[in-house]
Amino acid sequence: MEYIALGTGMLVILAGLWAIMTRKNLIRIIIGFSLFDTGIHLVLVAISYVKGGTAPILDSTVCIQDAAQRIVDPVPQALVLTAIVIGLGVTALMLAFAMKMHKEKGTLDIRSFKDLKW
Amino acid sequence: MNYLLITSIFTGVIILVFTFIAIYQKNMVAAIISTGAVGLFASLMYLVLAAPDVAMTEAAIGSGLSTFIFFYVLNRIRSTDKKKSDSVKNDQL
Amino acid sequence: MKNIFTLMILVAFGIMIYPLVNSFKGNDKLPELGNYYAQPENVTKVNSANLVTAVVVTYRGLDTLGEVSILFLTAAIIAFFLKKQTGKHEVRENSEIFTTAAKVLFPLMIILGVYIFMNGHLTPGGGFQGGAVIASAVILMLLAFPEVPVNQKLLSYMESISGIVFVGLAALGALIGFGYLDNAILPLGTFGKFLSAGAVPIIYSFVGLKVGAELSNILVEFKSVQSNE
Numbered sequence: 001m002e003y004i005a006l007g008t009g010m011l012v013i014l015a016g017l018w019a020i021m022t023r024k025n026l027i028r029i030i031i032g033f034s035l036f037d038t039g040i041h042l043v044l045v046a047i048s049y050v051k052g053g054t055a056p057i058l059d060s061t062v063c064i065q066d067a068a069q070r071i072v073d074p075v076p077q078a079l080v081l082t083a084i085v086i087g088l089g090v091t092a093l094m095l096a097f098a099m100k101m102h103k104e105k106g107t108l109d110i111r112s113f114k115d116l117k118w
Numbered sequence: 119m120n121y122l123l124i125t126s127i128f129t130g131v132i133i134l135v136f137t138f139i140a141i142y143q144k145n146m147v148a149a150i151i152s153t154g155a156v157g158l159f160a161s162l163m164y165l166v167l168a169a170p171d172v173a174m175t176e177a178a179i180g181s182g183l184s185t186f187i188f189f190y191v192l193n194r195i196r197s198t199d200k201k202k203s204d205s206v207k208n209d210q211l
Numbered sequence: 212m213k214n215i216f217t218l219m220i221l222v223a224f225g226i227m228i229y230p231l232v233n234s235f236k237g238n239d240k241l242p243e244l245g246n247y248y249a250q251p252e253n254v255t256k257v258n259s260a261n262l263v264t265a266v267v268v269t270y271r272g273l274d275t276l277g278e279v280s281i282l283f284l285t286a287a288i289i290a291f292f293l294k295k296q297t298g299k300h301e302v303r304e305n306s307e308i309f310t311t312a313a314k315v316l317f318p319l320m321i322i323l324g325v326y327i328f329m330n331g332h333l334t335p336g337g338g339f340q341g342g343a344v345i346a347s348a349v350i351l352m353l354l355a356f357p358e359v360p361v362n363q364k365l366l367s368y369m370e371s372i373s374g375i376v377f378v379g380l381a382a383l384g385a386l387i388g389f390g391y392l393d394n395a396i397l398p399l400g401t402f403g404k405f406l407s408a409g410a411v412p413i414i415y416s417f418v419g420l421k422v423g424a425e426l427s428n429i430l431v432e433f434k435s436v437q438s439n440e
C-alpha cells in the first residue's frame with residue numbers, strides 16, 4: 001500500500017503544479033500550492049513506511065527489545081509533522097497577500113497584475 | 119486482499135477525485151471544501167501508513183484551520199466586491 | 212497554446228520524478244538512522260515511549276526551534292499586513308443551539324488539547340497537535356460570538372513567555388546537561404509512566420502553548436478584517 005500512497009502523492013503533486021500554472025484566479029493558485037504541500041507530505045510518509053511495521057510508539061505490545069524490527073521510520077514522520085504546521089502558516093501568509101492585492105486592483109485575475117512585467 | 123490495501127486504494131481514488139474537483143469546480147466554495155476533504159482523506163492515508171502523529175496534525179490543520187482561513191478571505195473579498203457590484207466576475211475565473 | 216507549453220513542462224517534471232517512483236521497492240527493514248534511534252540503549256537514553264516525540268524534541272530539537280520561529284515570523288507579518296478595521300460588522304444572530312453548544316464544548320476542547328500535548332511522550336500527539344486543537348476551540352468561539360472582542364495581548368504574552376521558556380530550557384540543557392536541548396536535566400523516571408523522559412513533556416507543553424497561541428492569533432487577525440469599511 002505504500003506504492004499506492006506514493007503514486008497518489010506524485011499525482012497530487014502534478015495536479016497542484018498544473019493548478020498553479022494554468023489557473024487565473026489567485027485563490028485557485030493558492031489552492032494549488034496547498035495541494036502540492038499535501039502531495040509532498042504523502043510521498044515523504046510513504047517512503048518512510050516499513051513492510052508490516054507498526055507506529056513508532058512503544059508500549060506493552062511493542063517492547064523495547066524488538067522495537068528495531070517492528071516499527072516504521074520515525075524521522076520523516078517528525079519532519080512532516082513540522083512541515084504541516086509551516087504549510088498552514090505559509091498558506092495564511094499567501095492569502096493575506098492575495099487580500100492586499102485584491103484591495104489594490106479590485107480583481108483577483110492574475111493577468112491584471114502587470115506592475116513588474118517588462 | 120487485506121483490508122489495509124483496500125482502504126488505501128479507496129482513499130487514493132477519493133483523494134484524486136477531490137483534487138480534480140478542487141481544481142476544476144467553478145464554484146469557489148465547493149473548491150475550498152474539496153481542498154479540506156483532500157486533507158481529511160490524506161490523514162486517513164497517514165493512519166493506514168502507521169503514522170498516527172502526522173494523521174492527527176493533518177486532520178486538525180489541513181482540513182480544519184486552513185479551510186476556515188480560506189473562507190474568511192473569500193468572505194472578505196466578496197464583501198469588498200459587492201460594493202463595486204462586479205461580484206460575479208471573480209468567481210468565474 | 213499556452214496550456215500546451217505548461218503541459219510540456221509538467222510532462223518533463225513527471226519524467227524527472229518517474230525513476231523515483233519506479234525504483235521504489237519499499238523498505239524491508241529500518242534505514243540506518245531510524246535503526247540507530249530504535250536501539251534499546253538509545254531509547255532508554257531519552258526514555259520517551261513515543262519515538263516521534265523523541266526525534267522532534269531532542270534529536271531534531273533545533274529544527275523544531277526553527278519551525279516555531281518561522282511560525283512566529285508568519286504571524287508577525289500577517290499582523291503587520293492586516294490592519295484593524297474599526298467599522299461595525301453586522302452579522303446574523305447565531306442560533307440558540309449553536310451558541311449553547313459552543314459554550315459547553317469550548318472548555319472540553321481546551322482540556323483535550325492540554326491532554327494531547329501533556330501526554331505527547333506516551334501516546335500519539337504532542338505540542339503541534341494540541342496547539343491545533345486549542346486553535347480549533349478558539350475558532351469555534353469566534354464563529355459563535357463574533358462581536359465579543361478577543362484579548363490579543365494575552366495571546367501574545369502567552370506566546371512570548373512560552374518561547375522564552377522553551378529557549379531557556381534548551382540552554383539549561385547546554386549548561387548543566389550534555390548539550391543544547393538535552394532532556395536529562397530532570398530525572399528520567401520509569402519508562403512508560405507519566406513522569407518520564409526528563410524535560411521532554413515540559414518542553415513539548417510549552418511548544419503546544421506557543422503554537423496554539425500563534426495559530427489563534429492568526430485566526431483572530433483574519434477575523435478582525437471581516438468588518439465592513
